[in-house]
Amino acid sequence: MQEHPDGPDRQHRRPDGVDDTTVEALGALSKALETTERARGRLYDFHQMTGTADFQLERAADLLEEAGHPEWAEKIRSEIIGRNVIPGHWTFQIVERYDDTYYGPFRELEATCTRELAHGRRHLYEAELKEQRRTRGRPGHAAGPPATDEE
Template sequence: MGERIESDDLTDREREALHEVELGVENLHRAHGYLVSFHHSTGRAMDHLAVAEGLLREAGHEELADRLRDDHLPRGVLPPCDGEETRAGRWSYDVLEKFQETFLEDVVAFGDRVHDEMADGRRHVAERRQEAAWKERGRTE
C-alpha cells in the first residue's frame, strides 16, 4: 500500500554522503551562474568604458582616452597565471570557460559516478525518503 522509499537499500551514512555530494554539485552550478553574471556584467562595464573613451576624446581629454584605450580596455579581469605569455591577463570569458571545462565538469562527473555506483543513478535519495515519510505521515495521522 505505501510507496517504496527509493533509498531503503542505503545506509544512513551513504544517504548522507549522496546528499552532500548533491549539495556540493548544486552549489557549483550556482557558482557557475554567478560567473556567467560576472562575465556579462564585466562585458557591459567594458562597453561603457569603450563609449567613455570616445567621449573623453571628443571632450579634448586625449591623454585620459589613450590611457583607457591602452591600459584598461585590453586588460583582463585577472592577472596572467604563472608562465603565461600575455601581459593582459585573463578575460572574464576565459575564467568562465576554464571553470566550466575543468573544475565544474570534473566535479559533476564525480557526482554522476557516486550516484551510479551507490544508488543506481538515483538522485535526491534523501529528499525522496523525506517526501515518502511525510506522505505516509499525512495518510496515517
C-alpha cells in the first residue's frame, strides 16, 4: 500500500459515491463494535477472575482444614468450589454463548456492511477525522506510517 503524498493511503480514502451520512453511519457501527469488543474483554475478565477465585477458595479450604476447621473446609469445597455461576453454566460457557449468539454475528454484520457500502475500507470516519485534525507538514502529524521496503 503506497502512502498518498498529502493524505491517507488508498484503504483509508472514501470511495467514489460514498456520502457523508454513510461514512458517519459506518463510523457509528464500528464504534458500537469496539464497545462490544470491550464488553467481550470484560467477560474474559469475569471468566478468569472467577476461575482464580475458585482456586483461591481451594487454598482457603486447605488452610481452614489445617487450622482445625474441617467442617468449614468441607462446606467451601462442597458448596462453592466448582459451582455453576448461573444455572448450568461455568464462565467459559457464558463466553462461548456470547461469542456465538451476539459477538460473532455482530462482527460478521459489521464486516459485510463495510464491504458492501465502502468497498471494505475500514475506519473511513476516523481517517477523515484525522485529516481534519492533523497539521500538515508538522512532525508527528503524518497522514500515515512511512513506507517500508516490505510494502
